[in-house]
Amino acid sequence: MNEEMSHEIVLDVNGKVKRFSAPARRLLSDALRGDLGLTGTHVGCEHGVCGCCTVLIDDQPVRSCLTFAIAAQDRKIRTVEGLADADGKLHPVQAAFKECHALQCGFCTPGFLMTATALLEQRPDPDEEEITEAIAGNLCRCTGYQNIRAAIGHAVELMQSDI
Amino acid sequence: MTTRSFGKAVRRTEDLRLITGQGSFTDDAGPNALSLVMVRSPYANARVVSIDVSEAEQLNGVTAILTYEDLPGRLAEPLPLLIPHPSLSAPRTQHILAKDYVRYVGQSVVAIFAADRYIGEDAAERVIVEYEPKVAVVGIDGALGPNLVHDDVPRNVAADHSEHVGDVDSALAEAPHVLELDFEMERSMGSALEGRASHATWDRHSRKLRIQNATQTPTSVRFAVANILEIPDEQVEVFAIDVGGGFGTKVIHPWPEDILTAWGAMNYENSVKFTEDRVEHFISSSHERGQRHHAKVGFDEEGRLLGLDVDFVHDNGAYTPYGMIAPLITATQLPGPYRLPNYRVRFRSVYTNTVQVTPYRGAARPHAVFTMERTMDRIAAFLGIDRSEVRQRNFIQPDEFPYDLGMIFQDGRPAIYDSGDYPEMLNKALSMIEWDSFAERRSEAPPGKRRGIGVACYVEGTGLGPYEGGHVRVETGGKIQVSTGLASSGQGHHTVFAQIVADELGVPFEDVEVVTGDTRRFQYAVGTFASRAAVTSGNAVAEAARLVKEKAIALAADALEANPEDLEIVDGQVQVKGTPVRAIPLSQVAVLANPLRYSFSEAARAATQFAGNGSFDEPPIKPGEDPGLEATGWYSPIRATFASGTHAVEVEIDLATSEVEILRYCVVHDCGRIINPLIVEGQIHGGVAQGIAGALYEQLAYDEDGNLQNASFMDFLMPYCTEIPKIEIDHLETPSPLNPLGIKGAGEAGVIPVSAVIASAIEDAEGFEINQMPLFPSDLHSMRLASGREPA
Numbered sequence: 018m019n020e021e022m023s024h025e026i027v028l029d030v031n032g033k034v035k036r037f038s039a040p041a042r043r044l045l046s047d048a049l050r051g052d053l054g055l056t057g058t059h060v061g062c063e064h065g066v067c068g069c070c071t072v073l074i075d076d077q078p079v080r081s082c083l084t085f086a087i088a089a090q091d092r093k094i095r096t097v098e099g100l101a102d103a104d105g106k107l108h109p110v111q112a113a114f115k116e117c118h119a120l121q122c123g124f125c126t127p128g129f130l131m132t133a134t135a136l137l138e139q140r141p142d143p144d145e146e147e148i149t150e151a152i153a154g155n156l157c158r159c160t161g162y163q164n165i166r167a168a169i170g171h172a173v174e175l176m177q178s179d180i
Numbered sequence: 181m182t183t184r185s186f187g188k189a190v191r192r193t194e195d196l197r198l199i200t201g202q203g204s205f206t207d208d209a210g211p212n213a214l215s216l217v218m219v220r221s222p223y224a225n226a227r228v229v230s231i232d233v234s235e236a237e238q239l240n241g242v243t244a245i246l247t248y249e250d251l252p253g254r255l256a257e258p259l260p261l262l263i264p265h266p267s268l269s270a271p272r273t274q275h276i277l278a279k280d281y282v283r284y285v286g287q288s289v290v291a292i293f294a295a296d297r298y299i300g301e302d303a304a305e306r307v308i309v310e311y312e313p314k315v316a317v318v319g320i321d322g323a324l325g326p327n328l329v330h331d332d333v334p335r336n337v338a339a340d341h342s343e344h345v346g347d348v349d350s351a352l353a354e355a356p357h358v359l360e361l362d363f364e365m366e367r368s369m370g371s372a373l374e375g376r377a378s379h380a381t382w383d384r385h386s387r388k389l390r391i392q393n394a395t396q397t398p399t400s401v402r403f404a405v406a407n408i409l410e411i412p413d414e415q416v417e418v419f420a421i422d423v424g425g426g427f428g429t430k431v432i433h434p435w436p437e438d439i440l441t442a443w444g445a446m447n448y449e450n451s452v453k454f455t456e457d458r459v460e461h462f463i464s465s466s467h468e469r470g471q472r473h474h475a476k477v478g479f480d481e482e483g484r485l486l487g488l489d490v491d492f493v494h495d496n497g498a499y500t501p502y503g504m505i506a507p508l509i510t511a512t513q514l515p516g517p518y519r520l521p522n523y524r525v526r527f528r529s530v531y532t533n534t535v536q537v538t539p540y541r542g543a544a545r546p547h548a549v550f551t552m553e554r555t556m557d558r559i560a561a562f563l564g565i566d567r568s569e570v571r572q573r574n575f576i577q578p579d580e581f582p583y584d585l586g587m588i589f590q591d592g593r594p595a596i597y598d599s600g601d602y603p604e605m606l607n608k609a610l611s612m613i614e615w616d617s618f619a620e621r622r623s624e625a626p627p628g629k630r631r632g633i634g635v636a637c638y639v640e641g642t643g644l645g646p647y648e649g650g651h652v653r654v655e656t657g658g659k660i661q662v663s664t665g666l667a668s669s670g671q672g673h674h675t676v677f678a679q680i681v682a683d684e685l686g687v688p689f690e691d692v693e694v695v696t697g698d699t700r701r702f703q704y705a706v707g708t709f710a711s712r713a714a715v716t717s718g719n720a721v722a723e724a725a726r727l728v729k730e731k732a733i734a735l736a737a738d739a740l741e742a743n744p745e746d747l748e749i750v751d752g753q754v755q756v757k758g759t760p761v762r763a764i765p766l767s768q769v770a771v772l773a774n775p776l777r778y779s780f781s782e783a784a785r786a787a788t789q790f791a792g793n794g795s796f797d798e799p800p801i802k803p804g805e806d807p808g809l810e811a812t813g814w815y816s817p818i819r820a821t822f823a824s825g826t827h828a829v830e831v832e833i834d835l836a837t838s839e840v841e842i843l844r845y846c847v848v849h850d851c852g853r854i855i856n857p858l859i860v861e862g863q864i865h866g867g868v869a870q871g872i873a874g875a876l877y878e879q880l881a882y883d884e885d886g887n888l889q890n891a892s893f894m895d896f897l898m899p900y901c902t903e904i905p906k907i908e909i910d911h912l913e914t915p916s917p918l919n920p921l922g923i924k925g926a927g928e929a930g931v932i933p934v935s936a937v938i939a940s941a942i943e944d945a946e947g948f949e950i951n952q953m954p955l956f957p958s959d960l961h962s963m964r965l966a967s968g969r970e971p972a
Contacts, residue, residue: 021240042298047297050207051211051296052211054211055201056201056204056207057200057201057203058201059205059373059424061374061424061458063457063458064458064892064893064894066892066893066894067373067458069373096201097199097200097201098201098202100200100201101200107199111199111200114195115192115196118191118192118858118859120195120670121425121670121671121672121862121863121866122372122374122422122423122424122425122670123203123424124203124205124373124422124424124425125373126198126199130199149901152900152901154900155900156893156898156900157373157901158370158371158372158425158866158898159425159670159862159866160862160865161865161868161869161907162865162869162900162901162904163904164862164865165901
């Protein structure tokens with residue numbers, strides 16, 4: 018009963034083209050985690066409020082739990098696995114999160130990292146209010162956010178000293 | 181000397197995998213596992229009349245559907261009562277799947293094993309359950325009313341417990357002043373961002389059941405599964421690699437899904453995974469904080485406490501798997517840092533048709549502190565003395581330790597405060613928040629706003645037993661492998677235990693690798709809760725490291741032909757004190773510690789049988805010795821150690837919106853010797869944030885039929901960064917005399933006094949009594965109207 022139709026889906030994730038087949042209702046979060054094995058993207062609420070599943074699609078932060086995988090074809094998807102350089106050098110946002118103790122259990126962290134990355138790409142020198150505004154859609158239950166804000170500020174410094 | 185890392189803000193070893201997407205949370209494994217999907221009760225109190233799974237079973241991709249009738253053997257019995265207590269006269273635990281009755285919205289009724297979650301949810305929609313609803317018992321008023329949750333539990337009372345010290349009746353009769361006060365706190369919950377999860381795989385070749393579980397206590401999962409499935413412990417391996425927050429919820433094993441995933445894996449010869457979704461977390465994982473207190477306090481003209489009589493009611497939800505631990509903690513932690521010669525407490529733990537209540541970070545201490553600290557504020561107001569002064573006059577003094585409360589704590593042992601300096605802590609907090617000059621700042625409040633200041637103190641029993649153990653092993657490659665049985669959910673255990681071992685053993689921090697919460701590595705443990713991990717496992721790994729050091733020095737003494745007393749270990753080398761040229765690396769000592777027949781490396785040749793080691797008069801392993809440079813250490817505390825703290829806050833209230841803004845939040849915290857200030861401060865930040873959440877934003881709102889109306893992050897207002905202020909922290913370190921490292925727990929501290937201190941500040945700003953938490957703008961607005969203190 019109810020055999021589901023499968024579709025060939027092609028996704029561009031972290032610069033690599035990935036093909037798999039899945040029903041049309043497969044969420045992008047589930048496709049990344051289950052079909053592509055990119056389990057760095059986490060699912061915290063499945064209704065778009067916690068921000069754990071945030072990935073970048075064409076450089077914009079998007080809730081992958083509210084996006085169908087099939088709808089993300091022909092777009093450039095970036096996940097936490099693609100943040101560091103190929104040689105393992107951490108992205109400044111990653112380095113800053115470690116330096117500032119901006120994570121505890123680490124479950125919400127990928128969502129914060131992707132959100133912060135998008136912010137710094139768009140606003141390389143954000144003020145405190147812009148930082149707060151940017152991450153105001155991501156929940157963290159462990160850190161109280163203080164060190165997350167500090168880390169994004171520190172990432173700005175790292176990026177500027179990198180140039 | 182090796183650079184000591186204890187006390188340093190060492191960056192965490194956990195972080196690299198977590199910031200690169202390489203963490204290993206339970207749901208990350210087993211992409212092809214069968215998905216366990218539960219059908220849950222939509223009624224709070226109902227008889228299950230019939231269940232029809234026939235249509236659901238027809239769906240492609242459905243492996244099996246179980247109801248209570250299908251459960252074999254011990255799976256059909258109620259889940260275990262984890263912590264019995266003599267006062268718990270009517271404990272009740274739920275069945276894995278509902279047997280005849282459901283008693284809360286969210287209770288598991290039917291289990292579906294399907295190819296994936298999507299198909300499982302399709303099937304769940306096709307399961308038809310007929311219920312005969314009964315009147316739901318909701319809230320403390322409901323519990324005290326005529327309707328019953330369990331027909332055989334009269335008055336809905338699970339436990340009625342009393343304790344006392346001194347003679348409260350006489351003290352209150354003779355007290356110059358007596359106040360009667362009422363305080364209430366509503367429900368919230370841990371809300372870890374990762375819900376409950378379990379992934380079980382049955383390996384039919386090795387006959388092992390391997391379980392990765394989002395747990396604070398893998399050994400509990402293991403023993404529960406082995407017992408209920410009636411298989412040997414040795415067949416069950418449980419591990420937690422990364423756990424996305426615990427906060428108490430993940431210590432209450434077994435959950436029905438823990439057992440069903442394991443049983444399903446064995447019976448369907450497959451991997452089975454359960455990953456809770458957010459709605460399920462709200463309606464089937466534990467809640468906490470629902471309590472109503474009545475306090476009667478007697479005091480003298482100076483504000484000194486003479487007697488305190490507290491009677492409170494604890495809403496334990498529909499079942500009591502964790503016994504009466506939460507209200508028992510309120511009862512014993514209520515006296516806080518004050519001398520209370522005459523104290524009596526009675527509580528009733530009552531059933532309601534709601535999700536079970538078990539400890540959530542802070543574990544019923546926030547209620548205790550709210551009651552005690554609000555009482556202290558009322559005494560101050562009554563006598564017209566400063567709130568800080570009434571506290572100073574009642575503090576237990578630094579020279580009074582050990583201070584025996586005369587009560588039995590949650591570990592079943594005497595509650596005896598081990599150390600602390602409460603007066604100094606309050607002084608530090610007052611000076612941080614600039615308490616004395618607040619009048620000036622109050623007068624500077626912008627038009628339409630009122631400012632207030634508050635202070636609250638607490639004492640927290642931490643680091644309780646029964647025990648933890650640790651294992652330290654020096655590998656011949658030079659790495660130091662450390663394991664302990666309790667699990668980690670963000671506390672930085674891998675880092676702090678490595679710091680401890682590095683210092684005790686004399687090796688570089690970077691060489692130490694720690695594994696927590698894996699029964700394959702360490703079989704005996706209790707778990708991560710009650711702010712106990714650093715104290716118990718910390719001291720256990722320290723002991724193990726000391727034993728390894730002793731063994732290494734004995735072996736090296738032979739090799740170096742030196743007196744053991746002349747040897748030390750520095751930077752991973754055993755050397756003659758003052759003569760570092762006579763040295764042997766620990767990795768080589770590890771080779772010598774394992775007499776070999778076969779050599780697998782150049783270094784190992786030194787330990788082979790023709791290498792000319794030892795005397796022919798003794799066996800290669802001498803009597804009483806073991807091969808390998810390794811040891812197991814244990815720490816079993818005589819009783820809990822008591823951490824403490826003082827919080828102070830300044831708030832500004834907008835009279836138009838009744839929104840409370842926190843202008844400054846200051847914490848003085850004493851957890852004994854600090855292993856890693858970065859991590860302790862992180863724990864405090866997170867705790868305070870959860871406290872603020874509970875004080876101003878979060879509530880679990882049940883309607884009269886027992887439906888949780890805000891079971892989503894859209895409606896349950898978990899704070900974002902926009903709601904949480906900067907938290908300023910100062911430390912006091914009074915070492916615990918109870919353990920060699922002098923440490924006390926820090927995990928829960930941040931949350932404990934937050935409701936009390938915010939209430940104190942709001943009351944100070946508004947001039948009317950604050951007796952309940954949480955406090956939303958609408959509540960505050962109504963109270964202001966009722967008080968007649970309308971804004972000008």
